[in-house]
Amino acid sequence: MVVGAGFAGLALLRSFRDECGLTVTVIEAGDDIGGVWYWNRYPGARCDVDSTDYSYSFSPELDATWDWTERYAAQPEILSYIHRVAELYDLRRDITLGVRVTEAGYDEQADLWVVRGDDGSVVSGRYLVMATGCLSAVKRPDIPGVEDFTGTVLHTADWPKDKVDLVGKRVGVIGTGSSGIQVIPEIVPVVAELVVFQRTPTFSVPAHHYVLTDADRAAIRTELPARRERLRRSSTGLSVPANPRSALEVTDEERQAHYEEQWNSAGFGFLLAYSDLLIDQAANDTAADFIRGKIAERVDDPATAALLSPRTYPYGAKRPCVDTGFYETFNRPNVTLVDISASPLVKVTETSLHTTTSEYGLDVIVFATGFDAMTGSLLRPDIRGRGGQSLRQHWASGPLTYLGLATAGFPNMFVVAGPGSPSLLGNVMVSIEQHVEFLADLIMSSRAAKTPVIEAEPEAEAAWVAHVNRVAQGTLYLAAASYYLGAEVPGKPRVFMPYAGGLRRYRRECEEVAADGYRGFRRTPTAEGN
Ligand code: NA7
Numbered sequence: 001m002v003v004g005a006g007f008a009g010l011a012l013l014r015s016f017r018d019e020c021g022l023t024v025t026v027i028e029a030g031d032d033i034g035g036v037w038y039w040n041r042y043p044g045a046r047c048d049v050d051s052t053d054y055s056y057s058f059s060p061e062l063d064a065t066w067d068w069t070e071r072y073a074a075q076p077e078i079l080s081y082i083h084r085v086a087e088l089y090d091l092r093r094d095i096t097l098g099v100r101v102t103e104a105g106y107d108e109q110a111d112l113w114v115v116r117g118d119d120g121s122v123v124s125g126r127y128l129v130m131a132t133g134c135l136s137a138v139k140r141p142d143i144p145g146v147e148d149f150t151g152t153v154l155h156t157a158d159w160p161k162d163k164v165d166l167v168g169k170r171v172g173v174i175g176t177g178s179s180g181i182q183v184i185p186e187i188v189p190v191v192a193e194l195v196v197f198q199r200t201p202t203f204s205v206p207a208h209h210y211v212l213t214d215a216d217r218a219a220i221r222t223e224l225p226a227r228r229e230r231l232r233r234s235s236t237g238l239s240v241p242a243n244p245r246s247a248l249e250v251t252d253e254e255r256q257a258h259y260e261e262q263w264n265s266a267g268f269g270f271l272l273a274y275s276d277l278l279i280d281q282a283a284n285d286t287a288a289d290f291i292r293g294k295i296a297e298r299v300d301d302p303a304t305a306a307l308l309s310p311r312t313y314p315y316g317a318k319r320p321c322v323d324t325g326f327y328e329t330f331n332r333p334n335v336t337l338v339d340i341s342a343s344p345l346v347k348v349t350e351t352s353l354h355t356t357t358s359e360y361g362l363d364v365i366v367f368a369t370g371f372d373a374m375t376g377s378l379l380r381p382d383i384r385g386r387g388g389q390s391l392r393q394h395w396a397s398g399p400l401t402y403l404g405l406a407t408a409g410f411p412n413m414f415v416v417a418g419p420g421s422p423s424l425l426g427n428v429m430v431s432i433e434q435h436v437e438f439l440a441d442l443i444m445s446s447r448a449a450k451t452p453v454i455e456a457e458p459e460a461e462a463a464w465v466a467h468v469n470r471v472a473q474g475t476l477y478l479a480a481a482s483y484y485l486g487a488e489v490p491g492k493p494r495v496f497m498p499y500a501g502g503l504r505r506y507r508r509e510c511e512e513v514a515a516d517g518y519r520g521f522r523r524t525p526t527a528e529g530n
Helices: 007-019 060-064 075-088 178-187 214-233 252-263 267-272 281-298 302-308 428-448 458-473 503-515
Strands: 101-107 112-117 122-125 128-130 152-155 170-174 193-198 204-206 321-323 335-339 345-348 352-355 359-361 364-367 382-384 413-415 453-456 521-524
Touching: 007 075, 007 428, 060 075, 170 178, 178 193, 178 321, 193 352, 204 267, 204 281, 214 428, 252 267, 252 281, 281 302, 302 335, 428 453, 428 503, 428 521, 453 458
Parallel strands: 101 382, 128 413, 152 364, 170 193, 170 364, 193 335, 204 321
Antiparallel strands: 101 112, 112 122, 345 352, 352 359, 453 521
């Protein structure tokens, strides 16, 4: 059984069913497939990674029949792509839509997972793969009085399917992460007034988005196999080359010229301008200063530019953004930036949003406040492993995984793109495909050896968690209150969750584990001896 029919769930279904010959059922909470790309329908939603790189690599047939229209695909086009994949591989027949998994328990006698849905349905199967996404459990801040608001309340990650009319409205957007940064410039031309409530400023660089021409597409097609191989072997899964040099080993002039060049083309890859931006504070400062300088150039009012300039954490330590016209939005007369770190939001009334110092009359409130990241979608259902132990209990002090894929005491349960994997720190598509390949091989080789029950050994899990922590210690990631660190939800354990060693190193670790007879996984026959 697979939970979730986003990119990960669909890749699992195709691989496990069509390549491994397993019987697969996918359970999906949404009324349609697509995962984050189903739910995040807000205006301006688009991928931050080049469409070509943010697509499946398993099928030349699929590649041959699909052409992206833009450098970064918008949400509707990504969803169309997902629908195309489902059609091409006849995936829908094994997907149950509109059922949210509420419980999953391991039956130790039968060695089966028993999964319950919110519609009362019960299904069971030998393997349970959680493909529920690392950014899918929607986070709605608990501001008193929201239910009294007579206007419209929206969340970017749960945007209505029907068109929302924002023309001539007074709109407040809370949050300036990737979603806020995309939705704000998109809606500003039509709204009467826009009030942006910012708690922490974000580092954003220009996306350099453009419509692909026939010539672009022809070039992409020609280089696709080599590009895919490059991505597969890279540390980030991005096609922007990583500069191996230190930011501190070049002259100020040379560095400035390089940043300028990257600024004018790299998009998300700006983070790869030098090799030590995420490990050396002095190196990071050079990039952060450069970006702050650009913000000052793009925003007319110096006080607003200062508010939009991050100063409390290193560039890249929180998920950096790419934008199209975000900073310029604040030069419009109908846009106000409110610093809610200085004056926090305190309440909502029928017509207004209140901070400690002011009241803002609004027709629409947009929460762009993100997710309970990485663990949210895994801990919202009640998952119980051996001896009825709950995952919530097992992970009470933070997620414990082996390779980010399995957790001790929960045999035959796997996670794709979960905590402990590098998925959030690079192109998630490359991680997803690597995880799916690894799991397919692990499961099939275990079944062939008549040891189909697979469980992470506690020692292997402890060693991996320690390794993930050790790798993070050598980076600047720990210097920001980010969702990588569990800081996005009050009371969440402060543990660095993604694997910061990069995709290349992670893939090598997985290959070594496999070559070593899947070291760290205990593989046994079923209780019934099958
Ligand atoms: P993010 O990146 O988590 O951003 C959420 C934003 O909302 C961020 O600016 C937060 O400020 C703000 N926020 C969150 N909770 C609150 C509360 N309670 N009050 C005020 N402001 C709040 O989510 P996105 O949806 O933008 O992007 C998610 C991912 O999608 C992104 O990383 C890409 O991978 C694509 P904070 O920084 O916490 O102070």
